[in-house]
Amino acid sequence: MMDNQTVLERLKTRLGDTILESHEFRGELTVVVPKEKIVDVCTLVKNDPELAYDFLSDLCGFDMYTPSKRFGVVYNVLSLRNRHRFRIKIFTDEEDLKVPTVTGVWRAADCAERETFDMFGIVFEGHPDLRRMYMPEDFEYFPLRKDFPLMGIPGSLPLPKK
Amino acid sequence: METHFEEVSHRSKILQALEDQDTSASFLDPLESEMILNMGPQHPATHGVLRLLVKLDGETVVNCIPELGYLHRGYEKLAENCTYHEFIPHTDRLDYISPLSNNTAYSLAVEKLLGIEAPMRAQFIRTIISELARISSHLLFLGSLAMDVGALTVWMWSFREREKLYDIFENLVGARFTTSYTRIGGLAQDLTPPATAMIEEFIAAFPGNLEECERLLNRNRIFVGRCDGVGVITREQAIDLGVTGPTLRASGVNHDLRRALPYLIYDQFDFDVPVHEGGDSLARYYQRMAEMKESVRIVRQALDKIPNGPIHAFKPHNVLPRKKEVYTRMEELIHDFMLINFGIDPPEGEIYFSIEAPKGELGFYIMSKKGDGHPWRFKIRSPSFVNIHALPTLLKGAMISDVVAIIGSIDPVMGEADK
Numbered sequence A: 001m002m003d004n005q006t007v008l009e010r011l012k013t014r015l016g017d018t019i020l021e022s023h024e025f026r027g028e029l030t031v032v033v034p035k036e037k038i039v040d041v042c043t044l045v046k047n048d049p050e051l052a053y054d055f056l057s058d059l060c061g062f063d064m065y066t067p068s069k070r071f072g073v074v075y076n077v078l079s080l081r082n083r084h085r086f087r088i089k090i091f092t093d094e095e096d097l098k099v100p101t102v103t104g105v106w107r108a109a110d111c112a113e114r115e116t117f118d119m120f121g122i123v124f125e126g127h128p129d130l131r132r133m134y135m136p137e138d139f140e141y142f143p144l145r146k147d148f149p150l151m152g153i154p155g156s157l158p159l160p161k162k
Numbered sequence B: 001m002e003t004h005f006e007e008v009s010h011r012s013k014i015l016q017a018l019e020d021q022d023t024s025a026s027f028l029d030p031l032e033s034e035m036i037l038n039m040g041p042q043h044p045a046t047h048g049v050l051r052l053l054v055k056l057d058g059e060t061v062v063n064c065i066p067e068l069g070y071l072h073r074g075y076e077k078l079a080e081n082c083t084y085h086e087f088i089p090h091t092d093r094l095d096y097i098s099p100l101s102n103n104t105a106y107s108l109a110v111e112k113l114l115g116i117e118a119p120m121r122a123q124f125i126r127t128i129i130s131e132l133a134r135i136s137s138h139l140l141f142l143g144s145l146a147m148d149v150g151a152l153t154v155w156m157w158s159f160r161e162r163e164k165l166y167d168i169f170e171n172l173v174g175a176r177f178t179t180s181y182t183r184i185g186g187l188a189q190d191l192t193p194p195a196t197a198m199i200e201e202f203i204a205a206f207p208g209n210l211e212e213c214e215r216l217l218n219r220n221r222i223f224v225g226r227c228d229g230v231g232v233i234t235r236e237q238a239i240d241l242g243v244t245g246p247t248l249r250a251s252g253v254n255h256d257l258r259r260a261l262p263y264l265i266y267d268q269f270d271f272d273v274p275v276h277e278g279g280d281s282l283a284r285y286y287q288r289m290a291e292m293k294e295s296v297r298i299v300r301q302a303l304d305k306i307p308n309g310p311i312h313a314f315k316p317h318n319v320l321p322r323k324k325e326v327y328t329r330m331e332e333l334i335h336d337f338m339l340i341n342f343g344i345d346p347p348e349g350e351i352y353f354s355i356e357a358p359k360g361e362l363g364f365y366i367m368s369k370k371g372d373g374h375p376w377r378f379k380i381r382s383p384s385f386v387n388i389h390a391l392p393t394l395l396k397g398a399m400i401s402d403v404v405a406i407i408g409s410i411d412p413v414m415g416e417a418d419k
Helices: A004-018 A035-047 A109-120 B002-018 B075-079 B088-092 B099-114 B120-148 B152-173 B193-217 B221-227 B235-241 B281-305 B323-328 B330-342 B383-388 B391-395 B402-410
Strands: A021-025 A028-032 A055-063 A071-079 A084-092 A098-100 A123-125 B034-039 B051-057 B060-067 B349-357 B360-368 B377-381
Touching: A004 A028, A004 A035, A004 A084, A021 B349, A028 B349, A035 A071, A035 A084, A035 A098, A055 A109, A055 B349, A055 B360, A055 B377, A071 B360, A084 A098, A084 B349, A109 A123, A109 B383, B051 B402, B060 B391, B075 B088, B075 B377, B088 B099, B099 B120, B099 B349, B099 B360, B120 B152, B120 B193, B120 B281, B120 B402, B152 B193, B193 B281, B221 B281, B221 B402, B281 B402, B323 B330, B349 B377, B360 B383, B377 B383, B391 B402
Parallel strands: A028 A084, A098 A123
Antiparallel strands: A021 A028, A055 A071, A071 A084, B034 B051, B051 B060, B349 B360, B360 B377
């Protein structure tokens, strides 16, 4: 069994300054890294023999609705062997919505990244098939952004003629 | 004119995606034996509104792309505009085959965010209903898989059992299908003696009835022939694709969140985590049959050990008071008013909590901000969504007639895949 402290120490020795920030809430560890390094970090946490986070439970985007670092992506990873979870987080600005893909590390990221692109418009560079997941292909907006109204935008979805 | 062009480009994008190096590199298909079949969204074997684009070479599946979104209701967006209590009924509509385990998962996630815990009796009842929901879900799997490969009797028999479960839910919750049973920090109603008697009666008779179904299927040449060696997924592929639940364990991975990261009171019970090695449709069938038997064991132990006591945590700022108290007491009326109108105000932070739902890992990622009655970001990690995206791997090389047996064996529910 691993605990958060051991994981964080191990990450710090392997990654050094790459870890921008780390905090714990309700016993869950969150580590913030720069988005350029995300593939390196994910490869390391997956392949490091002590960490072995071989399972990507979930990947999702979020919108903080702040002038800088508005969007971000959260990676919830699980180690099947150590039975431990932690979370990697990256931030990205609204002007530059490109984030490197981690489909090369876990194939589970494929569908989750597509969904994140669909909902937030975050572009995962290098993703093999970045299409809309739920919304129609010609939909112009990103529904989970905070500036998208709950009721939707009238006329944004083509409806059949009466 | 422009929309027409967009339509064409969208279509060609999908067709392009179907063609990768494995499938279309060297030969030109001189006999024109390749075709693209559009399966669903209205197909009886796709368990709802799943649409599959299947590329066929004769009768063999060369590639497949699942298309989702026909049941997308935007629950994540809705959750950001609901109070935490208001969202409970929406969790019923995720995996509508086992709403009780969704209710449990959601309440546990919010309780983790708030840092509170339900009393012991409530935890026991939640365990019982989660396991009953697992049996209910696996029974539907059993019936529909058997029907997909042509055995109608099992469908009737498994639905007879599900009907008994629905009667139990009706007695316990007041609703058969859309239960909304759990509350944050507790439950809607207590487990009554008649409901306990019904559950006891059910679990006494159920193993025998399940055996009847097994006797119809386990040595049935057609059933075994249709499922054996079909839709194989290896251990490594399953982990890499993020597949969870019985589908993962049928590939030989001993991973069950009830054991790996225990929640509720699962660490107090004696039960096994069945694992099968085959990784094919038949292994997934055996896996679920074994899991139902383990669920019966858990329910039996929980009924034996269940303590008396309250079913609500005493946390007036977070837990809704009882109706009777709201009508008769001042403080409770005030708390009820505040909770209904402004919602719970959890501390700023983020949590990820997941349970072993019947179909796999059902997780909720909640990001909250102080002073906001509702979540800032609410993400549902649904098992069916991820399992469906293992279909291209499972289907490659299979025959067209096996497609239904493979979809049936991973048992997706579109309500949670489309959110």
